[in-house]
Amino acid sequence: MDQKHIINATVENQPAVLSRIVGLFSGRGYNIETLNVGPCADPRFSRMTITVPGDEHVLEQVTKQLNKLVDVVKVVDLTTEKHIARELVLVEVGAPRQKRPEVLGIAEIFGAKVVGVRETTLTMQFVGREDQVDDFLRLLRPYTIINLARSGLLAVVKGE
Numbered sequence: 675m676d677q678k679h680i681i682n683a684t685v686e687n688q689p690a691v692l693s694r695i696v697g698l699f700s701g702r703g704y705n706i707e708t709l710n711v712g713p714c715a716d717p718r719f720s721r722m723t724i725t726v727p728g729d730e731h732v733l734e735q736v737t738k739q740l741n742k743l744v745d746v747v748k749v750v751d752l753t754t755e756k757h758i759a760r761e762l763v764l765v766e767v768g769a770p771r772q773k774r775p776e777v778l779g780i781a782e783i784f785g786a787k788v789v790g791v792r793e794t795t796l797t798m799q800f801v802g803r804e805d806q807v808d809d810f811l812r813l814l815r816p817y818t819i820i821n822l823a824r825s826g827l828l829a830v831v832k833g834e
Contacts, residue, residue, distance in 0.1 A: 681726060681733075682748075684714065704726060704732060707725040723828050756832040761801070764789070765821070766821040774796065
């Protein structure tokens, strides 16, 4: 059965590492659903959070291939680990004066923050689990989503 795997890869913070890793996926026909890269506490390293759809065979192959790359320090499949995962969404939605209270009500329910106001639109920021982001956006669709940016998952192993 296909599921979404969340892989954290700690990599050396060097030029072309991202290119090599993306090439590894595309060269084998594996899809990257989301990809996030940023520096770790130690600036010599970056953490990549990659979500990959597929079965256990796909996960095994991806993990093996990632571990073969010289620039990869550590690979962890967070799917089966206790972890915290969040996604950021910025969404601009149609909100003329008469509809604005309804849109603001949805934002309040989710704890979203209004980060931009125009005559007929509101831009909101929301951070939450992927399912919460999906629910937030589903409730905003009737108000016309004008612009949307999703960060993809960021995830870390949950501490003891």
